[in-house]
Amino acid sequence: MTKAIGLEVSLAIAxxxxxxxxDVVAAYPITPxxxxxxxxxxYVANGELDAEYIPVESEHSAMSASVGSCAAxxxxxxxxxxxxxxxxxxxxxxxxxLRLPIVMTIANRALSAPIxxxxxxxxxxxxxxxxxxxxxxxNGQEAYDLSIAAFKIAEDHRVLLPTCVNVDGFILTHMIESxxxxxxxxxxxxxxxxxxxxxxxxxxxxxMGPVGVPEVYIESxxxxxxxxxxxxxxxxxxxxxxxxxxxxxxxxxxxxxxxxAKTVFITMGSMGExxxxxxxxxxxxxxxxxxxxxxxxxxxxxxxxLDAIAGADxxxxxxxxxxxxxxxxxxxxxxxxxxxxEPGKPKVHNVIAGLxxxxxxxxxxxxxxxxxxxxxxxxxxxxxxxxxxx
Amino acid sequence: MSDLAICAWQKLELGTAITTPGNAAELRTGDWxxxxxxTDREKCIKCGMCSVYCPEFCIxxxxxxxxxxxxxxxxGCGICANECPxxxxxxxxx
Numbered sequence: 001m002t003k004a005i006g007l008e009v010s011l012a013i014a015x016x017x018x019x020x021x022x023d024v025v026a027a028y029p030i031t032p033x034x035x036x037x038x039x040x041x042x043y044v045a046n047g048e049l050d051a052e053y054i055p056v057e058s059e060h061s062a063m064s065a066s067v068g069s070c071a072a073x074x075x076x077x078x079x080x081x082x083x084x085x086x087x088x089x090x091x092x093x094x095x096x097x098l099r100l101p102i103v104m105t106i107a108n109r110a111l112s113a114p115i116x117x118x119x120x121x122x123x124x125x126x127x128x129x130x131x132x133x134x135x136x137x138x139n140g141q142e143a144y145d146l147s148i149a150a151f152k153i154a155e156d157h158r159v160l161l162p163t164c165v166n167v168d169g170f171i172l173t174h175m176i177e178s179x180x181x182x183x184x185x186x187x188x189x190x191x192x193x194x195x196x197x198x199x200x201x202x203x204x205x206x207x208m209g210p211v212g213v214p215e216v217y218i219e220s221x222x223x224x225x226x227x228x229x230x231x232x233x234x235x236x237x238x239x240x241x242x243x244x245x246x247x248x249x250x251x252x253x254x255x256x257x258x259x260x261a262k263t264v265f266i267t268m269g270s271m272g273e274x275x276x277x278x279x280x281x282x283x284x285x286x287x288x289x290x291x292x293x294x295x296x297x298x299x300x301x302x303x304x305x306l307d308a309i310a311g312a313d314x315x316x317x318x319x320x321x322x323x324x325x326x327x328x329x330x331x332x333x334x335x336x337x338x339x340x341x342e343p344g345k346p347k348v349h350n351v352i353a354g355l356x357x358x359x360x361x362x363x364x365x366x367x368x369x370x371x372x373x374x375x376x377x378x379x380x381x382x383x384x385x386x387x388x389x390x
Numbered sequence: 391m392s393d394l395a396i397c398a399w400q401k402l403e404l405g406t407a408i409t410t411p412g413n414a415a416e417l418r419t420g421d422w423x424x425x426x427x428x429t430d431r432e433k434c435i436k437c438g439m440c441s442v443y444c445p446e447f448c449i450x451x452x453x454x455x456x457x458x459x460x461x462x463x464x465x466g467c468g469i470c471a472n473e474c475p476x477x478x479x480x481x482x483x484x
């Protein structure tokens with residue numbers, strides 16, 4: 001039987017990883033990811049999880065050890081945040097280039113300087129070209145569910161790519177939520193054991209990560225890119241299987257509010273829950289407003305996104321990261337590029353909100369809506385709530 | 391390059407792994423050179439110094455005791471010509 005338990009979301013993620021029966025956890029603690037890997041180390045120490053816990057000396061080593069263990073055929077998990085993700089940078093490309101299905105939780109946090117332990121998406125947006133599958137969870141239940149589903153997606157032989165599940169630091173990781181846990185036997189039925197396609201085995205030697213001379217490099221990159229593009233279908237299939245098995249349905253892109261909404265908010269991550277309330281209240285007062293939530297960020301589900309915004313006159317795209325010196329935040333840049341070839345494209349407003357943990361409330365979304373009405377959001381982007389003397 | 395590596399992206403091994411040990415030997419690395427060594431058999435005393443100095447190990451004793459370079463691997467560096475005590479090797483345009 002499925003049980004609902006009130007639990008800190010970090011611990012729910014650790015439970016998911018334990019239930020996924022990982023073989024190796026290689027991690028270095030960093031706020032706000034710490035509780036996840038701390039809990040996993042407890043599971044390993046007390047024998048609840050039969051895995052190798054590698055307490056590495058840095059995140060660079062955490063990802064390097066993950067590459068090695070996954071290449072040896074072990075189901076491998078790690079987690080990090082902000083500076084930790086940045087320190088992993090070069091190895092992230094190696095994990096995808098070698099087609100290693102590592103699963104990682106990223107407890108999204110702002111990058112220094114100034115030092116901030118609080119949430120924004122600056123860490124993952126800096127890494128969006130790593131060639132990983134990138135999923136965003138919106139609440140505790142999603143964080144738990146998607147952490148198990150991520151292994152099934154990553155390890156599918158049509159995919160074989162590393163996958164990260166993004167959860168907003170503190171806002172999600174440290175929240176106590178009611179989470180429905182799945183019985184171990186049902187997790188086992190959903191997630192078979194990891195069957196690697198190629199492993200480091202002295203009896204059948206292979207070289208992983210050889211030099212890619214100019215005659216080979218492009219084809220090698222194309223192979224990885226195509227695997228990432230193809231993974232869209234597998235993510236959709238796994239979400240659909242999840243719905244059949246556990247009655248919780250996830251889509252690559254979710255739509256909320258009025259189906260014929262003229263103004264549509266675009267959000268990613270936990271902020272979507274707040275937007276949902278604002279959209280509900282605005283809708284109740286007769287406004288034509290909706291919301292589209294991007295759950296799968298890489299590969300970007302173009303068709304599903306375009307279908308979801310069809311009929312909208314105006315988009316208010318919320319970015320939780322700044323892309324200094326360019327016209328928009330990262331999400332808005334990509335959506336604008338996608339819309340360029342579309343007939344009857346909607347007007348796009350871009351609001352950069354919630355940097356470094358600044359609260360974004362229902363009131364803020366209502367104000368954004370009002371400003372878009374009065375055309376006060378400007379042509380490029382607005383940094384929401386920035387104090388200015390001008 | 392050999393045909394081994396020149397293939398469509400669909401045919402590359404997963405993650406561009408090498409699954410046949412030692413298959414780098416099948417790569418024609420000698421196509422970098424602009425000059426190749428040519429031995430004057432009148433001057434050559436078959437001492438094998440060129441073979442000793444060759445950084446690519448691509449010179450070995452052949453028929454009649456002479457030391458020809460394997461042009462499949464030879465990069466045309468000219469060390470053999472430089473080291474030859476009898477100045478029997480000259481580098482010519484490939």
